[in-house]
Amino acid sequence: xxxxxxxxxxxxxxxxxKLGKIYHRLLETIGxxxxxxxxxxxxxxxxxxxxxxxxxxxxxxxxxxxxxxxREIRGKLVILSESDDEARVVYRKKIIFDFNGLGxxxxxxxxxxxxxxxxxxxxRLPDGNTIIDPFNGISxxxxxxxxxxxxxxxxRDPLRLLRAFRLALELEFLVEPAVFQQGQRISLTGTAPERxxxxxxxxxxxPAGVKYLEKLAFLxxxxxIMPELIPLLADVELFQHTLRTCYKVEDLLKxxxxxxxxxxxxxxxxxxxxxxxPLLKLAALLHDVAKPHTRFTNVDGETHFxxxxxxxxxxxxxxxxxxxxxxxxxxKVLRTLVKEHMRLHLLATAPEISDRAIRRxxxxxxxxxxxxxxxxxxxxxxxxxxxxxxxxxxxxxxxQHRAETAKxxxxxxxxxxxxxxLGMKPGPxxxxxxxxxxxxxxxxxxTSREEGLEYLKNxxxxxxx
Numbered sequence: 001x002x003x004x005x006x007x008x009x010x011x012x013x014x015x016x017x018k019l020g021k022i023y024h025r026l027l028e029t030i031g032x033x034x035x036x037x038x039x040x041x042x043x044x045x046x047x048x049x050x051x052x053x054x055x056x057x058x059x060x061x062x063x064x065x066x067x068x069x070x071r072e073i074r075g076k077l078v079i080l081s082e083s084d085d086e087a088r089v090v091y092r093k094k095i096i097f098d099f100n101g102l103g104x105x106x107x108x109x110x111x112x113x114x115x116x117x118x119x120x121x122x123x124r125l126p127d128g129n130t131i132i133d134p135f136n137g138i139s140x141x142x143x144x145x146x147x148x149x150x151x152x153x154x155x156r157d158p159l160r161l162l163r164a165f166r167l168a169l170e171l172e173f174l175v176e177p178a179v180f181q182q183g184q185r186i187s188l189t190g191t192a193p194e195r196x197x198x199x200x201x202x203x204x205x206x207p208a209g210v211k212y213l214e215k216l217a218f219l220x221x222x223x224x225i226m227p228e229l230i231p232l233l234a235d236v237e238l239f240q241h242t243l244r245t246c247y248k249v250e251d252l253l254k255x256x257x258x259x260x261x262x263x264x265x266x267x268x269x270x271x272x273x274x275x276x277x278p279l280l281k282l283a284a285l286l287h288d289v290a291k292p293h294t295r296f297t298n299v300d301g302e303t304h305f306x307x308x309x310x311x312x313x314x315x316x317x318x319x320x321x322x323x324x325x326x327x328x329x330x331x332k333v334l335r336t337l338v339k340e341h342m343r344l345h346l347l348a349t350a351p352e353i354s355d356r357a358i359r360r361x362x363x364x365x366x367x368x369x370x371x372x373x374x375x376x377x378x379x380x381x382x383x384x385x386x387x388x389x390x391x392x393x394x395x396x397x398x399x400q401h402r403a404e405t406a407k408x409x410x411x412x413x414x415x416x417x418x419x420x421x422l423g424m425k426p427g428p429x430x431x432x433x434x435x436x437x438x439x440x441x442x443x444x445x446x447t448s449r450e451e452g453l454e455y456l457k458n459x460x461x462x463x464x465x
Contacts, residue, residue: 022091025072027126034059036107036122036132038100043118046131046141047171053096057110057122062101063087069097108134115160116140116167117147147176154182159191161221162199169206180219188224196225197324204278207254210246213285226323228315229285231292238291244382245375246284252374253277258391259374262398269370275330276371283337283375286316313339336368337375344376348393356439358397359404363435369401404442412438414452422456 026035039055058065063079066087070077073091080086085101102110111120117137124132131138135149146164154160161183168175188196203209216222217239223230233239252259259266270276290311297303316338320331347353347361362369373394380390414437416430424430437456440446446455 022073022095026069026097029065029069029072030058030125033065034102034107035065035125036110037125038107038110038122039114039119042121042123042131043137043141046121046138053098055098055100056125057100057102057107059102059104061085061103062099065101066097066099069099107132111135112149113156114149115153115157115163117149118145118167118173120149144171144173145176146171146173146179148178148182151182154179154186158186158188159195159199161186161188161219162196162203162216165212165215166199166202166206169203169209169212180215183219183221188221193323194325197326200225200324201275201278201282201326204281205275207250209278210243210250210281213246214243226319228289228319228323232289235292238288241382242285242288245287245378246281248378248381249280249284249374252378253280258377258387258394259370261395262370265370265398269367272367273329273333276333279330279333280337280371280374282320283316283334283341283371284378286312286319286334287338287341287375287379288312289315289319289338309339309342312341333368333371336365337372340365340368340372341375341379344373344390344393345380347397348380348389353393353396355400355443358400359439359442361397362401373397413441413446413449414456418449418453418456422453 036057037054038057041051041054044051062085063082066089067077069075070089073089075089075091075097078088078090080088080098085103087099089097089099091097100110107122107124111122111132111134114120117135117140119137120133120135121137122132123130140147146168148154148160148164154164161179164175164179167173203212213222216225217233223233232242251257256266288305288308290308291305293311294305294308295303296306313335316334317331320326320334326334343361347357365372377387377390377394381387412434414434416426416434419430419433420426433456437446437452440452440455446452
């Protein structure tokens with residue numbers, strides 16, 4: 001079917017592509033060849049969204065076309081697949097052009113192998129005035145539906161299951177039952193981890209992404225992505241608690257509620273690193289991943305999970321590195337959140353919390369302190385449905401941290417040089433001793449260098465005894 005779109009004039013396309021002179025270089029490269037704008041860029045233009053990258057199908061060789069175009073614009077050529085005749089041109093590290101060769105085939109043959117109908121659209125450059133739409137993709141665009149092009153669309157590339165969920169979230173579309181039906185018949189075990197990780201994190205980035213984690217688990221695909229989750233998913237109670245925690249984190253990210261009283265800390269935490277939002281959801285998914293391995297029931301029938309935080313952190317690192325191919329910084333954040341997720345619960349249920357314990361919490365957690373508070377809050381809500389003890393503790397902790405941060409940075413009364421003059425050899429113990437002396441300064445127990453040295457001498461005498 002060919003649907004007329006009169007507004008798709010060359011001038012309009014150029015304006016929407018926002019390519020300026022590059023568009024004219026593209027036209028010069030085309031020459032007598034057929035070239036079509038296809039896929040997501042055309043879909044986004046029809047939805048009045050700014051394209052993120054540009055896909056083209058060209059007659060003859062896609063790689064040779066890309067090579068010529070790269071020379072024209074002085075872009076970087078990347079061969080994506082010689083067997084599929086696909087290449088990429090990157091312009092100034094930010095604009096991406098992908099080219100696929102049609103050979104002697106027609107454009108409809110190319111569209112037939114694409115994933116979803118809303119991506120199986122084409123517009124011929126330079127002067128086409130119609131949208132080529134053999135699978136009623138424009139109708140699905142208007143109706144907000146994600147529908148596979150063919151009965152084997154997902155079998156051709158199982159990653160398309162994750163892509164369907166991600167597109168549905170980003171476009172606010174519905175996923176057709178055919179996607180789930182095909183999803184049950186595929187396996188993700190042979191898909192490259194970096195491809196899975198990219199789509200998975202984009203799903204978690206979406207404001208309502210957690211519901212698709214649940215759908216992936218129902219289809220048996222979450223277990224394929226992260227085999228480490230299989231024991232937890234088999235435990236109905238644990239899995240339901242995990243889902244409640246994930247949903248609560250997601251709810252807090254959309255509506256901070258209690259955390260709205262700390263706007264500065266909230267904005268600083270999430271603005272410094274945008275990936276913290278999906279990482280918090282991932283941490284919620286993994287925070288109890290080791291509980292099935294550490295379950296212990298004592299003689300009184302009480303069940304405990306000693307060490308599940310430490311083992312869980314190791315499993316989270318494996319998942320982040322091997323299953324999702326996250327960056328080192330992202331893996332470090334994930335490890336910290338999972339490893340420390342019991343810490344705030346222990347503080348909130350302690351008979352008394354000292355100022356020093358609070359100070360140590362912020363010192364140890366560093367920039368991840370607020371994120372851990374959000375995770376613990378969601379975990380506490382998912383466990384007991386009440387959070388007043390956590391709210392009181394968090395409020396006191398943040399208020400104390402604010403007050404101490406507002407003070408001018410104190411100048412240490414005793415330094416490392418003083419320790420050396422007392423005959424100590426530099427080493428890791430210096431940090432421990434100097435931090436202890438700094439805490440005593442903040443608490444007002446040491447007010448001069450002389451008092452600090454006296455305390456230190458007494459400390460060393462007791463240690464030598």
